[in-house]
Amino acid sequence: MxxxxxxxxxxxxxxxxxxxxxxxxxxxxxxxxEISRLMKYKVFGRNQVMLTQGAPSDxxxxxxxxxxxxxxxxxxGKVHNVEYAIKAKSIGSMKVLSMDPVxxxxxxxSDECRVFEMLRSDLLELMKREPEIATEIAMGLCExxxxxxxxxxxxxxxxxxxxxxxPFVAIAAGIESYYRSALNAMLxxxxxxxxxxxxxxxxxxxPTRIAYITGFKGLRTMFERSVDPDQYNYPNIVRMATAxxxxxxxxxxxxxxxxxxxxxxxxxxxxxxxxxxxxxRASREIIFGIGLNQMSDYFEERMQPFFLGHPMxxxxxxxxxxxxxxxYLSHVPHNLSTFKLMQPQSSYSSLFRMFVSKSVPPVVDxxxxxxxxxxxxxxxxxxxxxxxxGVVIRTAQIVGSFMILNGTINYLQMREHLRVEKAMGLK
Numbered sequence: 001m002x003x004x005x006x007x008x009x010x011x012x013x014x015x016x017x018x019x020x021x022x023x024x025x026x027x028x029x030x031x032x033x034e035i036s037r038l039m040k041y042k043v044f045g046r047n048q049v050m051l052t053q054g055a056p057s058d059x060x061x062x063x064x065x066x067x068x069x070x071x072x073x074x075x076x077g078k079v080h081n082v083e084y085a086i087k088a089k090s091i092g093s094m095k096v097l098s099m100d101p102v103x104x105x106x107x108x109x110s111d112e113c114r115v116f117e118m119l120r121s122d123l124l125e126l127m128k129r130e131p132e133i134a135t136e137i138a139m140g141l142c143e144x145x146x147x148x149x150x151x152x153x154x155x156x157x158x159x160x161x162x163x164x165x166x167p168f169v170a171i172a173a174g175i176e177s178y179y180r181s182a183l184n185a186m187l188x189x190x191x192x193x194x195x196x197x198x199x200x201x202x203x204x205x206x207p208t209r210i211a212y213i214t215g216f217k218g219l220r221t222m223f224e225r226s227v228d229p230d231q232y233n234y235p236n237i238v239r240m241a242t243a244x245x246x247x248x249x250x251x252x253x254x255x256x257x258x259x260x261x262x263x264x265x266x267x268x269x270x271x272x273x274x275x276x277x278x279x280x281r282a283s284r285e286i287i288f289g290i291g292l293n294q295m296s297d298y299f300e301e302r303m304q305p306f307f308l309g310h311p312m313x314x315x316x317x318x319x320x321x322x323x324x325x326x327x328y329l330s331h332v333p334h335n336l337s338t339f340k341l342m343q344p345q346s347s348y349s350s351l352f353r354m355f356v357s358k359s360v361p362p363v364v365d366x367x368x369x370x371x372x373x374x375x376x377x378x379x380x381x382x383x384x385x386x387x388x389x390g391v392v393i394r395t396a397q398i399v400g401s402f403m404i405l406n407g408t409i410n411y412l413q414m415r416e417h418l419r420v421e422k423a424m425g426l427k
Contacts, residue, residue, distance in 0.1 A: 291326030
């Protein structure tokens, strides 16, 4: 063990670790210097115990390098690994002021653990000389408790959209249109068995897709600014209506996009081809719109505690979760709209039977061949609905679209905010 106060690099390193500690991140730089000078540098070897469960908390450590494990032995003799929701480099700091018994045994599990050690007696003596430190520690602990217990729990239909920059939305939609076209061609090939170009009619698809995505984002913004659900007797019904409306409004544009991909199987002119499968397509667009807008924000909000300081990761994970849900729920109406587009002369009932036949694998038919007809039909229909053919491709398409769209928009708007802040001298 050696005192490190004479080593400038050790002092600076210790101060940086103190700033990361939940107790000391509100302490002034001057006081951190005084604290760091009282701390001693120690090295523990593999499996050496640093703190023992039940012993008085008469010291704490800041972990410089190495890995540790906390082990708590319960009353029944079981030993549990202990992890804390608030990750920090401090070891035993939260009990050192009260000198409560150490909660869990801490030992080094790497070849060596290099730490800074602070004795409780030294810290208390310093706080007597500099009482402002106690206030700063209390401020830090209060903020840590607030941050650690704070949760954002906005309901799905009450999610509010961030400010939208239309050119950024257009850029994101232009990029996403190529991804969406390729995955849609692959999905249609999976459903029909007929391959098609990955990027057909892009002179139609790109501007139409830009109008389509801009419409979803713009309509949501318009409804949020002009409609206050709390002014109505049934606010949740109003929220549901404003969430559904963009999907209904964008269905004609989506139909043009779908018709652009179907020319190899449906020779009808675009003027009539686009209306084929309109009803199930509207259902799909409602799910897509809620997924892209409210559901992505809903999941992003709940991912934020896991990605503190990394908003892009929270945005991506929220889009991923929303894409999985939306892709799965929208797959059956997507299939029906695609089949209707490909075979406009067939009824929806016959198309659904065809969808079931294509989705049910032979093993299910083999297992149910001796069942009564009604039970067999119900089983096949349920299997096709719950595990439809092409659902992985469809879900991958929606996940990718959500991540590209929301991620690009979020990134460009973050860059713009930083640029404005720098121009105003705030950064």
